Amino acid sequence: MFYSTTYDSPVGRITLAADGAALNGLWIEGQKYFGDTIPEEMTERGGLPVFDAAKAWLDRYFAGKAPLQCELPLAPIGGPFRQKVWKILCEIPYGGTITYGSIAKRMAAESGKASMSAQAVGGAVGRNPISIIIPCHRVVGASGSLTGYAGGIRTKVWLLTHEGVNMENLTVPKKGTAL
Structure with a gap:
């Protein structure tokens, strides 16, 4: 139940x-x-x-x-790939950010693969069922784009600003599903 x-x-x-x-x-x-x-x-x-x-x-x-x-006792529901991505998200420090590509490189290395799709990682990040606590809002695009937040771009900006992230090199996408 x-x-x-x-x-x-x-x-x-x-x-x-x-x-x-x-x-x-x-x-x-x-x-x-x-x-x-x-x-x-x-x-x-x-x-x-x-x-x-x-x-x-x-x-x-x-x-x-x-x-x-x-x-907190956390038990997000998802398959092994998503669980691994969500575990990495938990390691992003408060006030820090990481790129989808960096997570993909780490996932590839840990899996013994030559590479991994940043889009696959993005799918797992976007399906994070414990927003804020498992900090998917700290993941940004390689170019500094604030894309891909299921809670909406305004919320992502608010959370990052609240944590004291330097927003100078981060940009809001002009179009996309995160707006």
């Missing part, structure tokens, strides 16, 4: 999902792929310890602190 609750944040209403023991989802209202990794209907239920912990984490994050993912 999966449960949900909501959290009001500076970037909009957030829905949290959990199996009772671990956090399985965090989606900003209107986010692309909202809830799509949860295999069944969620039952609204606040007050679970996992939700209390996640809300306290979000309170610290939005207060400008840098809480760590390891402070």
Whole structure:
């Protein structure tokens, strides 16, 4: 059984999902792929310890602190490739960024392959079911383009600015699905 609750944040209403023991989802209202990794209907239920912990984490994050993912029991639902990408996302430091291509190179090296598609990595990043906590907003295009955020480009810019990322060399795409 999966449960949900909501959290009001500076970037909009957030829905949290959990199996009772671990956090399985965090989606900003209107986010692309909202809830799509949860295999069944969620039952609204606040007050679970996992939700209390996640809300306290979000309170610290939005207060400008840098809480760590390891402070929460996370269990994003996805296949092995996505899990590996999401693990790399958890290693991006607060206030830092990484490119899709850099993640692809690392994935290729760890898999013993000569190369890997940055687009494949982008697909996994975009399907991250625990936004903000698993920081997919910290992934940018090779040219500094702020592309590919399922929560929308304004939210990505807000999150990066909130974390103190130097936005000088980052650009908002003129067209695309992340707008």
